[in-house]
Amino acid sequence: MQLERVKYELDGSVAIITINHPPVNALGKKTLQDLDSALDEAIRDQRVKAVVLTGEGRFFVAGADIKEINTISSEDEGKKLALLGQRIFNKIEGMRKPVVAAINGACLGGGMELAMACHLRIAAESAKLGQPEINLGLIPGYGGTQRLARLTNKAIALEWILTGDQYSADQAFRIGVVNRVVASDRVVDEAKQLAKIISSKGKIAIAKSIEAIYQGIETTLEQGLEIEANLFGEICMTEDKKEGVQAFLEKRTPNFKDK
Template sequence: MTESPVLTADDGAVRTLTVNRPDKLNALNAATLDALLAAFDAAAADPAVRAVVLTGAGPKAFVAGADIAEMAGLSASEGRDFSLRGQRLMRRIETMPKPVIAKINGFALGGGLELAMACHLRIAADSAKVGQPEINLGLIPGFGGTQRLLRLAGRAATLELCLLGAPIDAARAQQLGIVNRVVAAAGLDAETAKLAAQLAASAPLALRGILDSVTVGGECAIGEGLQYETAQFGLMFATDDMREGTRAFLERRKPAFTGR
């Protein structure tokens, strides 16, 4: 029996999804893209899950890219379909109603960096390398790399990474805003678990409101974004969690959010 390309493990309200092709440096083929999409759909629908961690199996790679062996024989129309397949997954992650953390434990190159950039937060080992090397294959990024990198790191850094195709280290990636935090490789698991637990203990409806507001605001004029934020802010006043959070603050205790 073939092992699943995506492993799922729950620790309380945190679900960890692991891309499980270590012999291929967790390269994204069509089956893995589909398995990840199904796994994120399941996490979104499961009320017991409040935060998701995404990582790669093995010591070398988060995801080292799309599967070049699978791509090499594609026609132009098949290549377009493969791009759309990947972009569907990235958009699913980006619009998740629950926070998603990319735990970058090694190489995040090409489709791997695109996968990480679709997540809401990125924490990297200090030994990690990231980049968009598609130019070296006669390709361009196809899973949203030119667009999300532009929004995270700006035009100059995007053109440098995409035109030159050279990877950068985790420290440089943090300077450019591509990753949020860089930690010693030995402490990556513990630091990610701590961050995920903090998110899982937060108010789920407020988390979703923030995620939705940032996503909408990043894709529209500021006036529309402000209107959306105001609407979401008002909705929070109808939640039990808002009452619990404000009451706990006044009573000087930790809140216990229920997602209602």
């Protein structure tokens, strides 16, 4: 798949999507559109069971395209730009193929919002993360005010967003923003390894697990448990459930068919 600002590759059952817009992989409209196209390809391709999302070079994504933001001349134009980014990032979060962010460098502003839309995040030990929009007289527009508060808590989200400071990968790990911190030269490989481990499982069970967590977390515990029970009942009727249980009883590796 040929795109101008995003690279799309297939490694077995894992799609590798790389933001490739030097020098800092800024998220302008064209980059967002190319990312959208790459996501659509990963969703369509039945071979893909997980996705790794990273940035080319020393940056993950250093933010939105400030030159484009500088041209905004109306409230409606600003809202349209925010909604464009939100729609694409919502697509990532709504995918039932898990997306692993390999945060290989600066992950700021729109880049931070992109990473938070992914299901899992692995950060290089040298990475810097933050929401510095307030330093430009702005607020996050691609979901940062909402996802950061949900990933951590309201107080932490307020501190990160109101100070506009940058934080280390270790600090992000301690508050639950990233799942793992690894050596800088290993971050993409670690993300691929995690994606491949997940890809070895049944596609239906992967999708239902994501659905249960993401739907349930927005409800009461009682409602979430009902969602879980319904999905558990559905998956009990799949071929993969039969194969997984039989393989366990026969002490062998299951051969899931994603059915």
